[in-house]
Amino acid sequence: MRCTEVLAFAVRGVTANKLRSALTTLGIMIGVASVILLIAVGNGASQSVQQSIAGLGTNVLTISPQRAQPGSSAKELTTADARALADPVEAPAVRSASPVASTSATAAHADVSYSISQFIGTDPAYFSTTNSAVAQGALFTADDLAQGRKVVVIGATVATQLFPSTSPVGESILVNNIPFTVVGVLAGKGSSGLQDADDTAVAPLSTVQNALTGYGSLSQIVVQATSADTISTAQAQVTTILDGRHKVGFGQTADYRVLSQEQLLTARTATTDTFTVLLASVAAISLLVGGIGVTNIMLVTVTERIREIGIRKAVGARRGAILGQFLLEATMLSLFGGLLGVAAGFLGARFTIAGITPVIVPSSVLLAFAVSALIGLFFGSYPASRAARLRPIEALRHE
Amino acid sequence: MNAPVIEVRDLRKTYGTGDTAVHALRGLDLTVARGDYLAIMGASGSGKSTLLNILGCLDIPSSGRYLLDGIDTAEFGEAQLGILRNRKIGFVFQSFNLIPRTSALANVELPLVYAGVRRAERRERAMAALRLVGLDDRAHHRPNELSGGQQQRVAIARALVTAPAIVLADEPTGNLDTRSSQDVMGILDRLNASGRTVVLITHEDDVAAHADRVVRVVDGRVAQGVPA
Structure with a gap:
């Protein structure tokens, strides 16, 4: 056998x-x-x-509002807060602080309409802070921000949805029925887990507040430290300034939250x-x-x-x-x-x-x-x- | 004539224990000489099938001696009994027991495979056995493509392909019509005529008439004084 x-x-x-x-x-x-x-x-x-989080850079702090305990006087994050954080004397470790107002909006071009999940109003420093590169056209400028021009830089997903065959640069789109001129398209970042990072559009803060969100609170302030090594110094300085401005006493819960990318990554x-x-x-x-x-x-x-x-x-x-x-x-x-x-x-x-x-x-x-x-x-x-x-x-x- | 092929002394087989014990064999003696052609008859439940299964080493007795070709099988282990079944015994079942979905030739080759015979020789011997039962033209048919009589002839070919000392057949014609029964009995007659020892169980007198000698089993013993 x-x-x-x-x-x-x-x-x-x-x-x-x-x-x-x-x-x-x-x-x-x-x-x-x-x-x-x-x-x-x-x-x-x-x-x-x-x-995608690592792509944001290791020297970035995100400040977002946090509802304090009931009864306490929670203050909102404002543009003035952002300006105070960018003060080179008070906060030498901070390179820039970009106020961010974000909302969702419906954009339309010709007969195509698309709902943008993140329509962001901010300043030009935001692009370098978030490592956003431009693929076509240009980013908006400090002058656009000062003048409140209706210009917008759109993410890759938005560009392909609204302009499947043509180049979007120089075209006009309607955002919640308000005309914006597309000046640039951001390079694709890909999906970050369950969220599409390219489903976004970025416009000057003044324009977005004027046309869409109103002059109320900011959704975020994005702070860039001078380097990855100074991130904890920057976090301390940011906390000191905001505690002062928001009158957060010792031992009280702050009405805002500072997260570094590392903490974000962990979460x-x-x-x-x-x-x-x-x-x-x-x-x-x-x-x-x-x-x-x-x-x-x-x-x-x-x-x-x-x-x-x-x-x-x-x-x-x-x-x-x-x-x-x-x-x-x-x-x-x-x-x-x-x-x-x-x-x-x-x-x-x-x-x-x-x-x-x-x-x-x-x-x-x-x-x-x-x-x-x-x-x-x-x-x-x-x-x-x-x-x-x-x-x-x-x-x-x-x- | 030298030593008998089968020598059984005081063979007992009990199924179960205690009150429910069934005594299938109660001290049976039997001797089968080389070249014998023996028919075992008896009523249902007389123990004749149990006897044949023990003779074929498919089952083991509760007590008693069984000498096959002079060898005491009680001393044999499971593996050695397998060799014994392979070399010395050819067993033909009432229900044929061919392996389904496997050609007649492969079924006949089976014992030779387990005996370790090489492929070419195996094929030759299996074809010779099929020729002997007149089925060499059906070698590549599967069991479900053959009639009952043909299946039983394949089973006989499988039983004799190893040239065993004895061929045991448990009601080989029990499931067959008259015509097929005659074919099968004809083959067994020729096997015996060429010197092979054949032991078969049957109910039918005309089948038993083919044998040289008839033994009746009654209540687990061989009935005495019954002439062949």
């Missing part, structure tokens, strides 16, 4: 019932592919968040980590369900063939030969299904899923493959080994 004969029996066993073999393979394939793909999606999301990473864990648990469940399916088919396959095992034993097959045959059959199905699953996972990872480019985690490939193969092997070989231990007459009588 040679190994090649056992292999030949196993091949014949697999090909004898093609539908059943195909279903087993399919179950393993789906389990493996879903684990690989879902983990890749989670990983891709967290990587793109990290990249966002925690979010995407949760997301990844969620996806991984969904994937684990699908692997489990796939595994149960495989288990079921393997059990049925072996139970159905206990009689065949009896026949083989009756003509003199050793236990090892029978075990080897069923083990090889299970191995072939598991390996084939696993390989198909890996291939499907890699293929699926080439597509963008819900705005996220999946990034495959090598260990997930290994894990999914190993788990499915082991399930197939165990549940293929365990009932077979029990059947092989029966006396031939018991196996033959099995119905």
Whole structure:
């Protein structure tokens, strides 16, 4: 009895019932592919968040308003706050402080209308602070800000939505029915996790406050420190100035919040980590369900063939030969299904899923493959080994 | 004549324990000489099938001695019994027991594969066995493409392909029509005529008439004084 004969029996066993073999393979394939793909999606999301935040630079502080406790006199962030923060004497570690008023707005050009999720009013320093580069045309100038001109720089997503075929520079768009002239298009930054960073438009603060948001509070002040090393000095200076201006006493909760990019990164990473864990648990469940399916088919396959095992034993097959045959059959199905699953996972990872480019985690490939193969092997070989231990007459009588 | 092929002494087989125990064999003695053609008859539940399964090493007795070709099978382990089934015994079942979705030729080759016979020789011997049962033209048909009689002839070919010391047949014609039964019995007759030892179980007197000797099993023992 040679190994090649056992292999030949196993091949014949697999090909004898093609539908059943195909279903087993399919179950393993789906389990493996879903684990690989879902983990890749989670990983891709967290990587793109990290990249987009890292792209903002490490010397940036974001100040946003925070509702203080009821009863206290919470003051809003104002343009005057931003000017005070840019004072080179009071805050030498601050290079620039850009006031940001943001809103959502509907933009229209010709008969195309598009809802911009972030319409930002700010000053020209904002562009260098946020590492925004211009792809076409130019950025708006300090003069545009001073004169309150209705000019706008649009993000890449907005540009492709409103101007699918023509160049937007010099064209006029209607923002909430107010005409703006497009002076430039920002270079694409890509999606930052669940948010499209290119779905934006930037205009002078004076214009946005005049036309859209009113002269009320700012949504943010974006501060650029002189360098990455002075970021904590800058944070201290910003806090001192704002505490003074907002009359925040010692021990009181401030009505604003200063976040560095590092803190932002930590917060966002925690979010995407949760997301990844969620996806991984969904994937684990699908692997489990796939595994149960495989288990079921393997059990049925072996139970159905206990009689065949009896026949083989009756003509003199050793236990090892029978075990080897069923083990090889299970191995072939598991390996084939696993390989198909890996291939499907890699293929699926080439597509963008819900705005996220999946990034495959090598260990997930290994894990999914190993788990499915082991399930197939165990549940293929365990009932077979029990059947092989029966006396031939018991196996033959099995119905 | 040298030692008998089968020598059974005080063979007992009990299924279950205690009150529910069923005594299928109660001290059965039997001797089958080389070249013998023996029919075992008996009512349902008389223990004749249990006897044949033990003779075929498909089952093991609760107690008693069974010498096959002079070898005491009680000393044999599971693996050695497998070798014994492979080399010494050809078993023909009432329900054929061919492996489904597998050609007649592959079914006949099966014992030779487990015996470790090389491919070319295996094919040659399997074809010779099929020729002997007159089915060499159906070698590549699957069991479900053959009639009952043809399937039983394939099963006989499988039983004799290893040139065993004995051929055991458990109601080989039980599932067959008269015509197919005659074919099958004709083959067994020719096997015996060429010197092979044949032991078969049957209900039918005209099948038993093919044998040289008839043994009746009653309540797990060989009934005494019944002439052949």
